[in-house]
Amino acid sequence: MYRGIPVTARPDERLAAGLAKIGLVMRHHAWADAGERGLTPTQSQVLALLHARGGDGLSVSAVAAEVAVSQPTVSDAVAALERKRLVARSRSEADGRVVLVRLTEPGRRVAQQAVRWPDYLVRAIDSLDADERAVFVRGLVKMVHSLQEEGQIPHSRMCPSCIYFRPHAHADQERPHHCAFVDAPIGDADLRIDCRDHESAGEALRPRLWHLFIEGRSPGADGPLPALPGS
Numbered sequence: 001m002y003r004g005i006p007v008t009a010r011p012d013e014r015l016a017a018g019l020a021k022i023g024l025v026m027r028h029h030a031w032a033d034a035g036e037r038g039l040t041p042t043q044s045q046v047l048a049l050l051h052a053r054g055g056d057g058l059s060v061s062a063v064a065a066e067v068a069v070s071q072p073t074v075s076d077a078v079a080a081l082e083r084k085r086l087v088a089r090s091r092s093e094a095d096g097r098v099v100l101v102r103l104t105e106p107g108r109r110v111a112q113q114a115v116r117w118p119d120y121l122v123r124a125i126d127s128l129d130a131d132e133r134a135v136f137v138r139g140l141v142k143m144v145h146s147l148q149e150e151g152q153i154p155h156s157r158m159c160p161s162c163i164y165f166r167p168h169a170h171a172d173q174e175r176p177h178h179c180a181f182v183d184a185p186i187g188d189a190d191l192r193i194d195c196r197d198h199e200s201a202g203e204a205l206r207p208r209l210w211h212l213f214i215e216g217r218s219p220g221a222d223g224p225l226p227a228l229p230g231s
């Protein structure tokens with residue numbers, strides 16, 4: 001007897017199961033790829049993070065906060081990377097009490113490989129069309145925001161928390177937002193989750209930008225936004 005399509009789980013459970021599958025394959029490859037370079041996944045993450053921050057260097061506590069692992073774990077990873085001469089520690093020029101971790105030249109070369117997205121992931125993302133990508137990126141931004149608000153992950157350098165972000169500034173449906181850093185319209189598919197040019201909008205402005213973004217209201221709908229840096 002026909003019983004219809006079996007519904008074995010709620011949509012949220014099916015989504016969580018799908019994300020877990022993607023997480024599983026990424027974890028598996030992270031170990032394999034890092035292992036090929038003679039690194040642990042944490043060491044690989046530290047190199048990738050320092051590469052993403054340019055030549056600025058980060059303290060061990062800042063690295064721990066960004067990669068969301070404990071400070072002792074990061075200290076061990078940094079010590080191992082130092083032994084391999086991939087990173088070096090030096091005092092901050094701005095504040096001599098702070099010790100910063102920076103990439104060495106060999107470290108920069110290894111980091112460039114660590115930050116390359118694996119081909120299998122690029123192929124999986126390529127299987128989405130433009131509309132699917134836009135919906136997916138927007139959904140990811142909302143999920144990351146929710147995890148941040150719950151304190152599950154550190155705040156990342158996403159567009160909706162950036163002082164240069166102007167949500168729904170344009171009538172164009174495909175590119176409704178504006179990035180004032182590059183002074184160009186951007187769409188949901190262009191939203192950045194870890195942008196090196198990000199500048200925090202600060203505690204007061206961040207919730208306003210988020211609500212304008214989510215509710216589809218243009219900047220200034222609830223009063224003028226603060227002036228942009230340098231203007």
Ligand code: SF4
Nearest residue numbers: 159162165179181195
């Ligand atoms: S600078 Fe980066 S994070 Fe800020 S709005 Fe532009 S793209 Fe987004």
